[in-house]
Amino acid sequence: MPQWAPTSGGEFYEAVIGLEVHVQLASAKKMFSSSTWEFGEDANRQLDITSAGYPGALPVINQEAVDLGLLLALALDCEIHAESRFERKSYFYPDLPKGFQITQHRHPLASGGQLPLRRHPHAVPLAGMHLEEDAGKLLHREAETLVDLNRAGAPLAEIVSQATMRSAEEAQDFLRSLQHLVRWLKVSSGAMERGAVRCDANISLRPKSGTQLGPRVEIKNLNSVRHLGLALEHEISRQRRLLNSGQPITSETRGFDPRQRCTLPQRNKEDSLEYRYLSEPDLPPLRADQERLHPLAKKLPKLPWQRRQRLESRWRLSAKMSRELTSSAALTQYFEDAMASLNDLPTSMARTVTNWVLNETLGALRTWREQERVAKQVASSDSLQHRDSEIPPPDRLPAAACAAVVRLVHGGELSSTAGQDLILDLLREPLGIQQKSETWVASIRRRVENRGWSQVRDAESLRTWTDSTLQAHPQQVEEFRAGKDALLGFFIGKVMTLSGGRADPQQVRQLLLEVLRKSDPEASDSAPQGGQA
DSSP: OOEEOOSSSSOOEEEEEEEEEEEEOSOSBOTTSSOBOOTTOOTTSSOOHHHHTOTTOOOOOOHHHHHHHHHHHHHTTOEEOSEEOOEEEEOOOTTOTTSEEEEOSSSOSEEOOEEEOSSSSSEEEEEEEEEEEOOOEEEEOSSOEEEEOTTTTOEEEEEEEOSOBOSHHHHHHHHHHHHHHHHHHTSOOOOGGGTSEEEEEEEEEEETTOOOOOOOEEEEEEOSHHHHHHHHHHHHHHHHHHHHTTOOEEOEEEEEETTTTEEEEEEEOOOGGGGOOEEOTTSOOEEOOHHHHHHHHHHOOOOHHHHHHHHHHHSOOOHHHHHHHTTSHHHHHHHHHHHHTTTTSOTTHHHHHHHIIIIIIHHHHHHHHHHHHHHHTOSOGGGSTTTTOSSOOTTTSOHHHHHHHHHHHHTTSSOHHHHHHHHHHHHHSOOOOOOOHHHHHHHHHHHHHHHTOOOBOOHHHHHHHHHHHHHHOHHHHHHHHTTOTTHHHHHHHHHHHHTTTOBOHHHHHHHHHHHHHHHOTTSOSSOOSSOOO
16 A cells, blocks of 8 residues: 655645546547437436447447547647557446446557646646546435446547646636636537536645655546535645644545545555556557648637737737636627727727626626526526527627627717616617628617617706706705715716616716806815716
């Protein structure tokens, strides 16, 4: 039983973390058979004779899954080997009906590579990536364990990081970044709640002043970013506690119990020889020459970190804004299309457009979807059209229409409040046209006029609303004149409410100050700085 203990007590220890992430590839067929499979089907209805290991059932490589794996390897900047081989990894477990798994070990699909992180300013180097088939799933109950073999044989890509991460937070960022990438590339659904991305974490501790690693502990089958963080934090704390008390650490495999928020021992670490790897005799070598890679490289889109860099350099957006805009490729393109419709305005408008896209537009989209769900009386919004869209449906609110709303608000024709209402109104009742941005402006301007949402600037209407507001709040008027300048915001808010959000807030502010100063000759000539709506 491999063990390790420090030679001196009281040292501070740092964690050394590496991850092995299994990504379920977005192919409808299994890795080595033509059998189709889909998540959510009744248990054991999608098991085929190849995955079950029936005598005489021969495996056939799923070339679509291979291409998805190659596309991911290209995005991760891996060295793709011209030839890789499949092997049998033999072990007994109830969810492995054949008694062995077809995987890649000595000759993997790709080596090296790196994954730039979304929330840390560096990339994590990779050991490599290989293809394999999935096992089934065990469902544990109080008195029994059930086996569901539907996903047995499903295509997997396993991405192995180098052990360079030093904290649970960094490891969580790695897992989020990889999940984000596979969704960006559409090589996997990335749905961790469905098992499409699963993670094993390897962790050891060492003195901060040293290089010798402690025994490696592996935490198996972590199926959420949150569980990964909790498991690593507990394991770091457990190992530090053992080391500081002079006790040895055992190299072992552990599982994570989410109810107790702790790791529990499962078995001692197996040596790779125990798996009795041998070349898969029924499969030829897998070849990936330039003839195969070149078309895939041409299909590779701009990657998330490349789009973030462009947003920050071209549009001077903050790292937080660029990260939120690149939460999906569709959302990034929606923003870029909106900016293209506003190319006659200063580039400084990019921050304004970002806020409108991320807050007003996506907020209205969530509201509209919930209203649709209630109206259709369905239990989940998954039943609705456009349910998977990360942006407004193009037949209801394309980027050009969103840009037209921003243009009207920026030009003072529409208040921000009315603009928000207009976004939701367009989702409910689309204009039903696909036109150039100039025409969108004209069409949306007509909608604004028909709804009576145009921003009011004429002095008579503004005077009526401000007079009514001041007459209704005499006590606040006296307090303002006594020096409580912050009440200006209170008055502006009341006028905006009285006008239904249509009054021009800047003109309302000036008019309020003019009226209050005229009624109070001793008031300061300088306008209050606070309270602007």
